[in-house]
Amino acid sequence: MADAVPSDSADQTGGADLTSGSPTPASRLIPLIAPAILTGIGASLALIAISSVAGRLENLLWEIIPSGLGIDGFNPWWILLILTVTGVAVGLTVWKAPGHAGPDPATTGLVDPPVSPFLLPGLIVATVLALAGGVSLGPENPITMINIALAYWIGRRFMPSTGPVLWVALAAAGTIGALFGTPIAAALILSEMPGPGALWDRLFAPLISAVTGSLTTLLLVGNDFVIKVPGYPGTRFVDLLWALLVGAAGALLGLAAVYAFPLVHRTFRQIPHPVLMLTVGGLVLGALGAIGGELTLFKGLDQVKELALDYTHYGFWELAGMAVLKMVALLIAAGSGFRGGRIFPAVFAGVALGFAVNALIPSVPPALAVVCAILGILLAITRQGWLSLFTAAVIVPDLALLPLLCVAALPAWLIVTGRPEMLIEPADAEPAPTPA
Known part of the structure; x- marks a missing residue:
């Protein structure tokens, strides 16, 4: 997440003085209600539209065409072919699309300043191709970028006195609320963003958008974020120890990916052409998918549910291998220039790691192992405490696990705090290859 959003000297809220430390009266917040509602609806519709198109293309690539050819859609050779072709297609998009389908995704966070609408068509195409083609990235980063750009571009035309802060907050909150199916996630994430004034004055309009x-x-598509895990039997003293250890293990796995990320990014940037760079990325992802199978493909949300239903059929090494392979696939996808987010693949890796712990030590409740592993990995990958805690709690919604999650967060945060983030600073990134 970006540390700051560009500021204008003019009032950035269309009447709500969110840049002042003085209390904001209700009369200044009420005019923000309508823009917040419209932004939230628009953010959700954009998410649904892009996800729907990607879903239809995914069905075509992995079900309809293989069925017509009389082959298994998840045959290793088909996986290798589709991921390689996806790399070629995304590479061509990044090469030829206006604005090269947005900035290098390795340099962007979940919430960043608005980009020009000029580059959105290429970003949308690249995102749809990656989601449908089985790339191990989620939709959250590009869709949030798209919604922020559209909200800022449209909003400034109807409220010309506003600056980026309002529209970034509204679009980010609406998108995060739509992604997680609850406004709580948006409120928690935005509460970590710096800003003067009363917290709830700053959250008022974004919370409406969320x-x-x-x-x-x-209302339109439902919420599929919860997975079915055997219920947590109740707190035992030994579970405090397991929470500490599993949370730390997740943080270490995530931190290993964080340290490897700059090396992977630099390696792919040595390839002199975006089409070749993304083709090689797709080829490597195809090989990883052929090794790991169907469960290790795509953003990971649907695959997490399948794994939760069948995890007892796998041994420790298979589950641990899935967790590591998914993190490697995330590194390759993000480092080679595919457009997408890192939260959903990281969640899959956390779930696989949690089930691996349960397979190795059956006395560790699977629900406890899963939520603590998710928390640790997300803390390392996102460096967002509230987001990590909330995501783990929502995946397995059991209030009895919340105190243990807070315990698990302590050693995990000590491991990741002060370490590098999974983000390449634009000043440190080599220019993307963009031949004429």
């Missing part, structure tokens, strides 16, 4: 975004998604 509510409308989440409600729109729930």
Whole structure:
């Protein structure tokens, strides 16, 4: 997540003085209600539209065409072919699309300043191709970037006195609310963003956007974020120890990926052409997918549910291998220039790691192992405490696990704090290959 959003000297909220430390009266917040509602609905509809198109293309690539050819859609050779072709297609998009389909994804966070609408068509195409082609990245980063750009571009035309802060907050909150199916995630994430003034004055309009975004998604497509895990039997003293150890193990796995990320990014940047760079990335992802199978492909949300239903059929080494392979696939996908987010693949890796712990030590409740592993990995990957804690709690919604999650967060945070983030600073990134 970006540390700061560009500021304008003019009032950036269309009447709500969010840049002042003085209390904001209700009369200044009320005019923000309508823009917040419209932004939340628009953010949700954009997410649904892009996900729907990607889903239809995914069905074509992995079900309809293989069925017509009389082959298994997840045959290792088909996986290798589709991921390689996806790399070629995304590479061509990055090469030829206006604005090269957005900035290098290795340099962007979940919430960043608005980009020009000029580059959105290429970003949308690249995102749809990656989601449908089985690339191990989620939709959250590019869709948030798209919604922020659209909200800022449209909003400034109807409220010309506003600056980026309002529209970044509204679009980010609406998108996060739509992604998680609840406004709580957006409120927690935005509460970590710096800013003067009363916290709830700053959250007022974004929370409305998050509510409308989440409600729109729930009403139109429902919420599929929860996985079915055997219920937690109740707190035991030994579970405190397991929470500490599993949370730390997740943080170490995530931190290993963080340290490897700059090397992977630099390696792919040595390839002199974006089409070749992404083709090689797709080829490597195809090989990883052929090794790991269907469960290790795509963003990971649907695959997490399948794994939760069948995890007892796998041994420790198979589950641990899935966790590591998914993290490697995330590194390759993000480092080679595919457009997408890192949260959903990291969640899959955490779930696989948690089930691996349960397979190795059956006395560790699977629900406890899964949520603590997710928490540790996300803390390392995102460096967002509230987001990591909330995501783990939502995946396995059991209030009895919350105190143990807080315990698990302590050693995990000590491991990741002060370490590098999984983000390449634009000043440190070599220019993307963009031949004429």
